[in-house]
Amino acid sequence: MKTRGLLLILQFVLVTYSLSAQKWGYMDMEYVTSKMPEYQKAQTELDKFSERWAKEIQDKYTEIDRLQRLYQAEEVLLTDEMKRKRQQEIADKEREAKDYNNKIFGFEGMLFQKKKEIIKPITDQVYKAVERVCRQRRLDILLDKSSDFVIIYSNPVHDYTDYVIEELGLGTEEKEKNTKPATNSVNTPTTKTPATNTPANKVTKPKQ
Template structure:
């Protein structure tokens, strides 16, 4: 109760601060985002399957211990003191073993914690990175998590960027999947592990690429030949014009010389 009251007070103080400083805010619904990421659902289902398996094993061991206890109570009257103590010790050992196994599965650093970290943390990191990117691009001062302990008394849907986060993660995952696919194909080509059909497709792509390259080189060659032809024609035209000017000038000089001689 005290925790909720403190959260409400904190939210009111933050809201007042936003109103005074005119800061940009947004919020996300982490639960909604994670439920719309297929990788997270797959990881969660895998984790749940592991947890169910561990619980069944623990329940089986616990039932076995209860059977031993019941048998001891029913047979205590006909057992010697040494046998009773021996069975009690056996039950005690099995109980301690069960507690250790439970701690191994569900303890602070147990298998469940490590498995969850291994499967789910990468997805949560993706969400965090996407939120950071969106906040930086749109210049948000604060981004809250609606599903966290901070109680939101009211939230305007226009400030919800959850769908934007999901969209960005999906785009990033598609890009990564495309990169992985290309890398896998390159690796197969490198190792020569392609099937006959894949080799045919790869050969066709290589031939098409080479054809396009040859056509491009041919186009460049023709363009260069045309350029050289234009330059040659221009040079010949300039040469012809020069010869004409020189001939005209010579004719004028001879005419002038003849006129002077006639005087």
């Protein structure tokens, strides 16, 4: 039992040492893309497609609502056969609207495909720059602080955002600091609050 316990402790120490030996850093993808005019242009174009498609779907549901109100107003005057036809017409249009919404905003729908078409080539440039920075700086791990991964605290000395921006040929600018980092000999890029572009429309769209 003692031998097994010692082996477990030794294994834990070795794993901990292995992780601590890795050189890591982080970057802010949203800030990087906010510095890329081609990305902002592509995002604006994508927003226009999204808003246009959302309006088309909203128009379909507006028409369905009109038909339902008209049917309710005239129901007492209709024969059973006319009622069935009107109800079928409304049901067909509801199904058509739902299918179109899924076609546009569903999993791997037209919005997803359009995003791949106009956004992915630009983000691929960023990933290639990130790869070059990691090789140059001999990083084993580079995290994206703008993603869902939550960084509770991060020393600015590990921020490689400006290196990626420089690698993309965008130039670097001094960023505003929320807090003053401790003085050290390493050039430490600072944190910032990036602007985001969020398409606004009336139709609820699933995450891509």
